[in-house]
Amino acid sequence: MSKKVLIVGGVAGGASAAARLRRLDEEAHIVMFERDPYISFANCGLPYYIGDSIKDRSKLLVQTPEAMHRRFNIDVRTESEVIGIDPTSKTALVRSKERGEYRESYDAVILSPGAKPIRPNLPGIESSRIHTLRNIPDTDRIKRRVVEERASSAIVIGGGFIGVEMAENLREIGLEVTLIEGGPQILAPFDAEMSGVLAKELEDHGVNLLMSQTVTSFTEQGNYIKVHTSDERELSADIVILAIGVTPDTAFLKETGLELGPRGHIVVNDKLETSIPDIYAVGDAVEVVDFVNGSKTAIPLAGPANKQGRIAADNVCGLGTTYKGSQGTSIIKVFGLTGAATGNNERTLQRLGIPYHVTVVHPNSHASYYPGATPLSIKLLFNPDGTVLGAQAVGYDGVDKRIDDIATVIRFRGTVTDLTELELAYAPPYSSAKDPVNMAAYTAENVLSGRVRLFVPQDLTTRDVQTTQLVDVRSEMEHANGHIPDSLLIPVDELRDRLNELDRDKEIWVYCQVGLRGYTASRILQQKGYKVRNLTGGYKLYQMANYQPGRSDSPDCPVDRVAKAEIAAASVAPATSQVSGDSKLHADAELDACGLCCPGPLIQVKQSMDRLEAGQVLHVTASDPGFYEDVQAWATMSKHRMLQVTKNANGMIEAYICKEDPVRLGDTSVQPTTTPEGSTMIVFSGDLDKAIASFIIANGAAASGKKVTLFFTFWGLNILRKSEKVPVAKTFIGRMFGAMMPHGSHKLSLSRMNMLGMGAKMIRGVMKNNNVSSLEELMASAINQGVEIVACQMSMDLMGIRQEELIDGVKIGGVGYYLGKADQSGINLFI
Numbered sequence: 001m002s003k004k005v006l007i008v009g010g011v012a013g014g015a016s017a018a019a020r021l022r023r024l025d026e027e028a029h030i031v032m033f034e035r036d037p038y039i040s041f042a043n044c045g046l047p048y049y050i051g052d053s054i055k056d057r058s059k060l061l062v063q064t065p066e067a068m069h070r071r072f073n074i075d076v077r078t079e080s081e082v083i084g085i086d087p088t089s090k091t092a093l094v095r096s097k098e099r100g101e102y103r104e105s106y107d108a109v110i111l112s113p114g115a116k117p118i119r120p121n122l123p124g125i126e127s128s129r130i131h132t133l134r135n136i137p138d139t140d141r142i143k144r145r146v147v148e149e150r151a152s153s154a155i156v157i158g159g160g161f162i163g164v165e166m167a168e169n170l171r172e173i174g175l176e177v178t179l180i181e182g183g184p185q186i187l188a189p190f191d192a193e194m195s196g197v198l199a200k201e202l203e204d205h206g207v208n209l210l211m212s213q214t215v216t217s218f219t220e221q222g223n224y225i226k227v228h229t230s231d232e233r234e235l236s237a238d239i240v241i242l243a244i245g246v247t248p249d250t251a252f253l254k255e256t257g258l259e260l261g262p263r264g265h266i267v268v269n270d271k272l273e274t275s276i277p278d279i280y281a282v283g284d285a286v287e288v289v290d291f292v293n294g295s296k297t298a299i300p301l302a303g304p305a306n307k308q309g310r311i312a313a314d315n316v317c318g319l320g321t322t323y324k325g326s327q328g329t330s331i332i333k334v335f336g337l338t339g340a341a342t343g344n345n346e347r348t349l350q351r352l353g354i355p356y357h358v359t360v361v362h363p364n365s366h367a368s369y370y371p372g373a374t375p376l377s378i379k380l381l382f383n384p385d386g387t388v389l390g391a392q393a394v395g396y397d398g399v400d401k402r403i404d405d406i407a408t409v410i411r412f413r414g415t416v417t418d419l420t421e422l423e424l425a426y427a428p429p430y431s432s433a434k435d436p437v438n439m440a441a442y443t444a445e446n447v448l449s450g451r452v453r454l455f456v457p458q459d460l461t462t463r464d465v466q467t468t469q470l471v472d473v474r475s476e477m478e479h480a481n482g483h484i485p486d487s488l489l490i491p492v493d494e495l496r497d498r499l500n501e502l503d504r505d506k507e508i509w510v511y512c513q514v515g516l517r518g519y520t521a522s523r524i525l526q527q528k529g530y531k532v533r534n535l536t537g538g539y540k541l542y543q544m545a546n547y548q549p550g551r552s553d554s555p556d557c558p559v560d561r562v563a564k565a566e567i568a569a570a571s572v573a574p575a576t577s578q579v580s581g582d583s584k585l586h587a588d589a590e591l592d593a594c595g596l597c598c599p600g601p602l603i604q605v606k607q608s609m610d611r612l613e614a615g616q617v618l619h620v621t622a623s624d625p626g627f628y629e630d631v632q633a634w635a636t637m638s639k640h641r642m643l644q645v646t647k648n649a650n651g652m653i654e655a656y657i658c659k660e661d662p663v664r665l666g667d668t669s670v671q672p673t674t675t676p677e678g679s680t681m682i683v684f685s686g687d688l689d690k691a692i693a694s695f696i697i698a699n700g701a702a703a704s705g706k707k708v709t710l711f712f713t714f715w716g717l718n719i720l721r722k723s724e725k726v727p728v729a730k731t732f733i734g735r736m737f738g739a740m741m742p743h744g745s746h747k748l749s750l751s752r753m754n755m756l757g758m759g760a761k762m763i764r765g766v767m768k769n770n771n772v773s774s775l776e777e778l779m780a781s782a783i784n785q786g787v788e789i790v791a792c793q794m795s796m797d798l799m800g801i802r803q804e805e806l807i808d809g810v811k812i813g814g815v816g817y818y819l820g821k822a823d824q825s826g827i828n829l830f831i
Contacts, residue, residue, distance in 0.1 A: 013283030016309035051169025124218030159186030291325035343390030360537030587619030686715035
């Protein structure tokens with residue numbers, strides 16, 4: 001005799017259960033009840049249909065009742081709501097639009113009623129301008145309000161996944177959008193510093209955020225609705241989207257005797273059986289086990305619902321399949337950025353008292369030398385035994401696969417060592433030889449092995465200045481651009497020589513930009529007998545942690561150009577434009593500077609602009625995060641007109657620059673300056689790193705339109721020597737100097753950590769891998785840009801160097817020549 005199975009609810013859980021049942025039992029009588037006309041639709045795609053990313057409404061319909069019947073021979077009854085179940089008689093009470101109320105018998109029931117949006121009992125909540133989003137009819141009502149009634153503004157209440165997706169999509173189609181969130185952050189699965197990156201993305205695209213605010217009432221007035229908040233604000237909009245959360249749709253089960261959880265969720269065992277025999281439950285309405293910590297929870301996601309539907313069908317057919325719990329793996333698109341999370345976050349672990357460690361890394365999405373690489377931030381949580389507890393990631397590209405990798409390891413109760421050993425697909429367009437997942441795990445292994453002790457930005461608020469010393473191990477330039485207050489600057493390359501500046505009686509807290517140099521510094525200090533901690537994620541994480549959505553940057557945490565480019569890596573700013581309306585810009589020349597690191601893009605922009613006539617426009621595309629600010633500053637300094645600069649969704653920066661003629665008559669926007677426009681540098685050092693710095697600065701200054709003179713003296717002359725030996729007549733002392741000094745730029749050593757020449761080879765390799773021009777390429781570029789290279793005649797005489805030994809294009813001059821150039825310069829540097 002065939003078994004009769006009733007399925008209450010379609011969509012993810014119910015529809016997958018029905019299909020699985022039919023595949024397992026061809027003779028079963030399967031009846032599916034759905035209160036709405038649609039049994040299976042892409043509910044996760046509804047916001048994107050409203051926002052016009054999905055154009056065709058029919059693509060939202062995964063299965064129609066007719067197709068379900070033809071393919072699986074399932075008795076589908078739409079617009080039929082199950083309003084009660086009698087376990088004693090094994091019948092369900094059904095209210096049908098077509099048949100009225102009737103009872104249907106069953107041998108087994110699979111409940112998939114889902115969860116419904118919460119509508120708080122507030123004054124004015126019944127307004128027709130207040131919408132929730134659960135199904136196709138809800139979608140149609142919102143779409144009609146936006147399109148047919150031409151809504152121009154919206155207020156979204158709730159900063160969860162649905163709220164953020166609706167805010168994004170409404171903004172994408174041109175509405176003015178305000179998002180109100182009752183807590184201090186959006187997107188609860190993320191920790192605050194990670195969600196802050198996504199919040200900044202919303203703000204950068206024009207979404208107004210009101211944090212830590214609750215709504216007290218609504219007032220409908222004519223064609224708009226007013227929203228009143230707890231801080232006595234009054235906001236107006238054409239439409240309100242209510243997305244403050246969901247509650248299980250289980251009220252119809254209260255008289256059945258089914259065990260329900262404290263929030264109304266159906267309690268099930270690992271076979272998804274309820275407390276009543278032959279009744280199973282799946283989806284958003286059930287209480288599940290948190291796979292990571294073992295506690296009871298509710299995780300309303302489509303992935304788990306589909307799996308549960310399959311498992312419930314298995315058990316109806318006696319297969320004994322078990323559901324081991326949910327780990328909450330989720331992902332969201334926020335304009336150009338992607339955020340993803342799996343497992344537990346810090347708040348959950350702290351609430352349950354579970355001990356854990358945390359590391360944060362900021363690698364590139366793929367090999368940095370391959371065009372289009374963009375940074376991403378990965379946060380890894382693990383227990384003292386190394387078991388992975390959770391992870392979060394934010395970035396432009398590659399976020400999904402990194403979180404999927406870590407989610408898989410969590411599912412197998414894996415450790416950070418397992419993550420280090422993952423052999424993942426690699427080619428330069430897709431990843432790095434050491435995948436970002438491996439890199440996150442390496443840092444975690446260093447923690448577990450005791451090779452490094454970490455601190456996080458929150459620890460700075462309770463730091464005891466009497467027992468700790470805070471040290472910035474970045475460069476002087478980075479420190480000047482922004483640093484943690486009360487930190488001592490000692491660049492890592494100078495650390496060994498400046499240990500006397502550290503207090504051995506204090507614990508040393510070091511930090512760098514992303515954590516790597518801080519780790520190097522901590523290893524040096526630890527082996528020198530110091531107690532030391534390193535800031536995981538570096539100054540970049542500090543900036544992320546101090547970002548407050550809905551407010552301007554805190555004065556105690558200045559956000560510099562580099563930090564703005566790096567925050568989360570990932571913060572796309574809206575277009576800066578001097579062009580009104582939708583005018584399409586015309587470019588007379590195109591420049592692709594993608595894959596180049598600073599100052600490469602600016603050098604190419606300068607060269608391209610030099611070839612244009614006044615009034616012509618250059619369109620440039622670059623991938624270097626700092627180019628967004630750099631090109632605007634360059635245009636100002638070089639007196640060209642920036643027509644438009646934008647950051648695209650994929651992290652690429654596009655700029656349109658119009659070449660100006662500063663001497664054209666009647667132009668008051670470009671005035672000649674009386675400030676000296678030149679730049680001069682004395683290059684005294686012959687160290688490789690300082691030579692590189694000299695020519696990077698020279699190229700950048702030349703690209704900005706400045707006249708640059710480099711004056712090489714004493715050891716700096718070695719930079720200009722030819723690599724090959726040149727037969728010239730010299731004195732005995734001259735021949736001795738010549739033999740001892742390096743022959744040209746290829747033979748230069750590092751000022752620190754040279755390691756018998758290995759350091760110089762390593763830095764050249766790092767430059768090549770990061771697509772940074774070599775010293776020799778920088779020198780050639782500088783000469784091509786018109787940088788004046790001058791060798792000091794007096795130093796040449798003392799050191800026995802002849803002009804024939806120097807590279808082509810070098811002038812010979814004395815101190816008087818240098819002083820004359822310096823007098824015409826606004827900037828003078830000594831290197």
